[in-house]
Amino acid sequence: MKSFGLFLVAIIALFILLANLGPMILFALGVYLLYVIWKKFNEAQETGAKVFWIIAGLIVFSMTLSNIYALVGVFAVYILYVLFVRNDGPKKGWTKNGSGSDPFDSFDREWSSTEK
Template identity: 45%
Template sequence: MKKFLLFIAGLIALGILLANLGPMILLGVSVWLLYVVFKQFMKSDSTAGKIAWVVLGLIILSVAVSNIYAVIGLAAAYGLYLIYKSWTSKTEGSSKSFKSDDPFTNFEREWAELNK
């Protein structure tokens, strides 16, 4: 039952992620453009050039703020990562419980026992 609920939560998170993929891309592009505008602002020597870069930066900042819904998509991506991590940890747990008497295959376990 728990795997089924994880699957349903994963589908919901994937749907939210895909629905917010456009704003996530636009937010990334606008943040990159803000970085470029800042670098050009710092290179500019004239006052008119600096004013033009500030105006362009404010326009790009308004585009970035309008795509703030991309944060919901980022949260859905993180939730999808956590769901995937918890899904795979259950299957890996059975292989980790296998203990061998060979100290070379389980060196970390043997080293931890020696340090106790």
């Protein structure tokens, strides 16, 4: 039952990720553009150029701020990451009869008993 619940959480997180994929891309683009605008603002020498970069920065900042709910998608990616790292498949060293860590040990015993 626990694994079924984790499966449902993973499915819900996947749907949240897919629903927020567009805003996540726009948010990342906005953050990148803000970085570029900041660099251009620091390189500008004239006052007019600095004013232009400030206005461009405010426009891009408002675009980025309108996509702030994309952080829900980032949280969904984090949940999916944690679920897949936590549930990394069957445990190593597991055998059907539970003896030893090498799965071929039981095969060798069975083979030798059939040869006799």
